[in-house]
Amino acid sequence: MSKFVFDDSLRLGITLIDEQHSRFIGYINDTWDALERGDSSAEFLPILNQLLDYVVEHFSCEEALMREHGYPGYRDHKERHNQTAAELFDFDLRLLVNDREESAAFLNFLTAWLRNHILVVDKELATFLRDKGIS
Amino acid sequence: MAIVHLIAEKGLSERLQSCMEGKKIIGYRRLREQDIEIGQPLRHSVHSETGALLLKKGYVIKDEVQRNKLVNQKVYIYASPDKPGSAAYRSGLARAQQEKESDRLVDVFEWVESHYGLLAIIYQEFARGPDETTRAKVNLLAERIHRAAEKHHDGLLAAIHLAEGKAYSHIKAFHVAVLCEVLGTRIGIGPAQRVSLVAAGLTHDVGMWQLQDELQLREEPLTDEQWQQIRKHPTTTVALLKKAGVVDPTWLQAVQQHHERLNGSGYPQGLKENQIAQVARVLAVADTFAAMVRQRGDRDKRLPKEALRDIFLSRGEEIDGTLAQLFIKELGMFPPGSACRLVSGEIGIAVGPGTSAAAPDVEVIFDHDGQPMKRAVLRDTTSKGFAVREIVPLPEHPARQALLAKMWDKVPKKGRL
Ligand SMILES: [Fe+2]
Ligand SMILES: [Fe+2]
Numbered sequence: 001m002s003k004f005v006f007d008d009s010l011r012l013g014i015t016l017i018d019e020q021h022s023r024f025i026g027y028i029n030d031t032w033d034a035l036e037r038g039d040s041s042a043e044f045l046p047i048l049n050q051l052l053d054y055v056v057e058h059f060s061c062e063e064a065l066m067r068e069h070g071y072p073g074y075r076d077h078k079e080r081h082n083q084t085a086a087e088l089f090d091f092d093l094r095l096l097v098n099d100r101e102e103s104a105a106f107l108n109f110l111t112a113w114l115r116n117h118i119l120v121v122d123k124e125l126a127t128f129l130r131d132k133g134i135s
Numbered sequence: 136m137a138i139v140h141l142i143a144e145k146g147l148s149e150r151l152q153s154c155m156e157g158k159k160i161i162g163y164r165r166l167r168e169q170d171i172e173i174g175q176p177l178r179h180s181v182h183s184e185t186g187a188l189l190l191k192k193g194y195v196i197k198d199e200v201q202r203n204k205l206v207n208q209k210v211y212i213y214a215s216p217d218k219p220g221s222a223a224y225r226s227g228l229a230r231a232q233q234e235k236e237s238d239r240l241v242d243v244f245e246w247v248e249s250h251y252g253l254l255a256i257i258y259q260e261f262a263r264g265p266d267e268t269t270r271a272k273v274n275l276l277a278e279r280i281h282r283a284a285e286k287h288h289d290g291l292l293a294a295i296h297l298a299e300g301k302a303y304s305h306i307k308a309f310h311v312a313v314l315c316e317v318l319g320t321r322i323g324i325g326p327a328q329r330v331s332l333v334a335a336g337l338t339h340d341v342g343m344w345q346l347q348d349e350l351q352l353r354e355e356p357l358t359d360e361q362w363q364q365i366r367k368h369p370t371t372t373v374a375l376l377k378k379a380g381v382v383d384p385t386w387l388q389a390v391q392q393h394h395e396r397l398n399g400s401g402y403p404q405g406l407k408e409n410q411i412a413q414v415a416r417v418l419a420v421a422d423t424f425a426a427m428v429r430q431r432g433d434r435d436k437r438l439p440k441e442a443l444r445d446i447f448l449s450r451g452e453e454i455d456g457t458l459a460q461l462f463i464k465e466l467g468m469f470p471p472g473s474a475c476r477l478v479s480g481e482i483g484i485a486v487g488p489g490t491s492a493a494a495p496d497v498e499v500i501f502d503h504d505g506q507p508m509k510r511a512v513l514r515d516t517t518s519k520g521f522a523v524r525e526i527v528p529l530p531e532h533p534a535r536q537a538l539l540a541k542m543w544d545k546v547p548k549k550g551r552l
Contacts, residue, residue, distance in 0.1 A: 045478055045522035046494060052440075052468065053493040056447055060460035063451070082448055089444035094525055097478060 004028055004111055010118050012126035013135055016065070020058050021118055027054070028110055035103055048093050055088055062125065071128055080121055084113060166210045171202050179212035181205065199271060200383060203278060204327045240545035243290035244536070246283065247298060247309070249548070250276060254305050254337065261341040265379035273379075277312070277334035281326070283546050284316040289471040289487035290543030292317075296428075296472030297529075297539065303351045304344035307425050312336035314421035321461050324414070328385050332414050335389035339418060342372030351431060366402050369394055389414040393422055396453040416455040420446060420462050423454065438526055440468040467492025474529035477514060478522050479503055482530065486542050490517050497523065498542050500532055507532045511542060 006022040031047050059081040066074045096103045166181055173196055181190040189210060196202050241249070253276050260269040284291060295310045315336040319329040340347060343364055350361070357365070364371075373391045381387060392415030395401035397408055427442035443463050450459040469475055469485045475497050476482050483499030498511040514521040532538065 039519075045524065046517045046519075049468070049516075049522060050491065050493045053464065053491065056460055056463050060450070060456060063456060078451065085447060086444070089440065089447070097524060 242540040243294040247294040270379040293472030304347040310425040331385035343368040
């Protein structure tokens, strides 16, 4: 799996959101590294346990921005957050313990999801916010 | 020098220090309960921590609520200290000594057990017909929880989580009260209002607690009549509280609105958004969580993670979004008292958040072969090899209670700090 680099193509121009995305990517990369080093899956479980916490914070933060600025796509965007949140809450992290293939599949899912989340869903929001003069 | 000693003890502001030194006032001390006689004019003026005049000498304190609020704030009076050797001085010493003794330290389980006893008396009184003394007991219990939770909320939450054989209505209310204090602190609700909120947490369902406990055993759907009773219980409860002499608007409003939901789907009034008071929103989150993690006749108890999932998914619709997020962050998927199996194979108890609530500190009491250990060993679950793998039922351990009791600091029985 090629490294997931937070470059300009992923930068949306809204500082707070960009910061959180870049942290999120860093964190996915750490997990990839652990997997590639051949660490046992059990050893990156601590990182994964933080995942929900992280997602809850990020979604809440984006939604607060949307509400604050009266974003018309709020409902849709929040609904997408809900779908992902439900999947992650329901996902049984125990499946990853000692199963490298499951772990890689899970990380691929996260990577693909995050790319789409940034480049499709959040991009619209960022355009709206930038038009309002927010950065 | 007495002044210096007092200042050091109370950490008074510099402004006040110079003011006091200039005036050579010797006895400036924290206001105590015994300085106030209810219904009698105050013998001393009362000042804030920064020295501002709050109440003039001669002001009359009407009731206990007012007195307790005052005593719990950091407020001060100028009073000449009693002369050493005088009768007043000796009786003061004796009183202080007595207070110290009666306020002995107990472990969190004992603390919860004895206060659960008080709560059970309160609920009995509400069933028979409450009066002023019932309200005073709730106030006392709310104060105690408020004080104890400041340093010991993890221990209290754990002891409540691990409590066995308790009435659903009582232990759930106890849980809600502590959660209200924790979340209330987190969002910056002031101490006096928090005590009111805790009192609301303790009593939010007293208008239907017997029904609640009966329903514990039910498997059939609710009858129409039961359903009506439930829809009305916030109103019934408020009426009962008023009968007990509760006039505190924060307390009453939190109870009245604790089943109202942001999108208007709640009851009894179907209030929306800003029509619902913040204290009621806090109570609603706490109540939702405390109910979900307990078994009820018609459904199994759910894991904290599952309860938090539902709370998060209903954010902005039913539950206040900001509160939902803060609640999840504060509590985490492995709240204090949860029995956890680590990837090392060891089993232990989450004692409180480690670096974050997502990675609790865990005291393990079963080794990787499932053998009970003689002493608990603390594990940092962010470190390699000790991540939490899952929540499990706590297996029997020969020294379980003794080990558990040592996991949290002891609590002053009356919750004094
Ligand atoms: Fe995002
Ligand atoms: Fe209720």
